[in-house]
Amino acid sequence: MVRAIEWVNAGTESHIRLLDQTLLPSEETYLEVDSSDVLIDAINRLAVRGAPALGAAGGYGVALALLEGSRKGWSAAETTAAIDAIALARPTAVNLAWGARRVESVAGGDFDRALAEAHAIAVEDEAANRKLSSLGADWLLARVGDRPLRAVTHCNTGALATTAWGTAYGILHELHNRGKLELVYVDETRPLLQGTRLTSWELKNDGINHVVEVDGAAASTILRGLVDFAVIGADRITANGDTANKVGSVALALACARAGIPFVVAAPYSTVDESTLTGDAIEIEERSDDEVLSFAGVRAAAEGVRAFNPAFDVTPHDLISAIVTEHGVVEADRAPQPLYPATSNG
Structure with missing residues (x-):
């Protein structure tokens, strides 16, 4: 089964992997998303789309923003701004903001907690879909x-x-x-x-x-x-x-x-x-x-x-x-x- 979105563990270089849906069906190309700006661009141009997938993108986006902030020495306000920008990237699909806010509230600024909660969203979504x-x-x-x-x-x-x-x-x-x-x-x-x-x-x-x-x-x-x-x-x-x-x-x-x-x-x-x-x-x-x-x-x-x-x-x-x-x-x-x-x- 194709996976449109997943997290790739690579230490400080960990990132989100997205199947670029703008290129289907002629090309199956994966994007290695390593920053909040790249994620927002992918969301805006529909490289990742669909309400549940956007929910996962919002959740993983929080983890990505926390990791990026740690790498770049962001202040808490800068990290929050990046999370807000991800959550608001598309206004109609409620899952995007839902996923971001759920992970943000659980994480409390901690990357490991954020990633665990984002993984939980992905697992829950598949189970919900099958049910x-x-x-x-x-x-x-x-x-x-x-x-x-x-x-x-x-x-x-x-x-x-x-x-x-x-x-x-x-x-x-x-x-x-x-x-x-x-x-x-x-x-x-x-x-x-x-x-x-x-x-x-x-x-x-x-x-x-x-x-x-x-x-x-x-x-x-x-x-x-x-x-x-x-x-x-x-x-x-x-x-x-x-x-x-x-x-x-x-x-x-x-x-x-x-x-x-x-x-x-x-x-x-x-x-x-x-x-x-x-x-x-x-x-x-x-x-x-x-x-x-x-x-x-x-x-x-x-x-x-x-x-x-x-x-x-x-x-x-x-x-x-x-x-x-x-x-x-x-x-x-x-x-x-x-x-x-x-x-x-x-």
């Missing part, structure tokens, strides 16, 4: 039918987006392992093509039958009855169940509601932001015009044309059939109750 994948597969087979199913998914939620296994992708993988997955429609996921470049790469490597479709075809695919359910990941889930995910997700939810098929969100509980009550309060990251107006480094639009490039959209909770975490499955009829573990059925 929620099993729960999600169980729910879908009970809800849709105990037969090979056809799915549509958006963006990338596999091992590349997590510390291991995957979230929404993990459910698909679990169904495949049970012989209950017929076909996956993979949205290309414009403008950076995470579906085409990353999800199809993982599905191919795992031997899972799939086709890539343009984003604009997804709603029609659903309304034509070509899929039995949609499953996506999440970058932030608010207390009432509203969910931020890669832009284009809410269009799938609307089509699923019209077609009467399940629209499922899968994420570890660390993605639930209890302090944000509704999706209206989520800050939506807006990225550069070039991502939309250029392709493979060549400008496709006329000079002077501007772009609107939100990286995420918010799906209201009443369009979501079920939210799956490692704690259980919360169905739509439970919303907008808070998504605390005690309310789950697992």
Whole structure:
């Protein structure tokens, strides 16, 4: 299984190793990240991405900042500033700040404690992903039918987006392992093509039958009855169940509601932001015009044309059939109750 992020122990030269996802699938190149600035750059340009993977990056980033500060003789204030910059590198994905703050609070400035807690986040994430994948597969087979199913998914939620296994992708993988997955429609996921470049790469490597479709075809695919359910990941889930995910997700939810098929969100509980009550309060990251107006480094639009490039959209909770975490499955009829573990059925 591919590891998108891991810590490499090398004494004072210890560092984070990242698989550079901007180069996939043509190149499998690993980045040796030895400073907070290099990590922030990798996060900003999506060399590492996906909410759970960003949680691990935030955690390991604290350890890296403490090690860097020790090497460079930073003051406590300088180290704190580096940690803050890592935590705030991308605003919509709650796991990044969650991972950084969790490790920072436990470490108390101690590198060894920071690294141990960051490792714990990585281990917990894989366990959570495997648990929620099993729960999600169980729910879908009970809800849709105990037969090979056809799915549509958006963006990338596999091992590349997590510390291991995957979230929404993990459910698909679990169904495949049970012989209950017929076909996956993979949205290309414009403008950076995470579906085409990353999800199809993982599905191919795992031997899972799939086709890539343009984003604009997804709603029609659903309304034509070509899929039995949609499953996506999440970058932030608010207390009432509203969910931020890669832009284009809410269009799938609307089509699923019209077609009467399940629209499922899968994420570890660390993605639930209890302090944000509704999706209206989520800050939506807006990225550069070039991502939309250029392709493979060549400008496709006329000079002077501007772009609107939100990286995420918010799906209201009443369009979501079920939210799956490692704690259980919360169905739509439970919303907008808070998504605390005690309310789950697992």
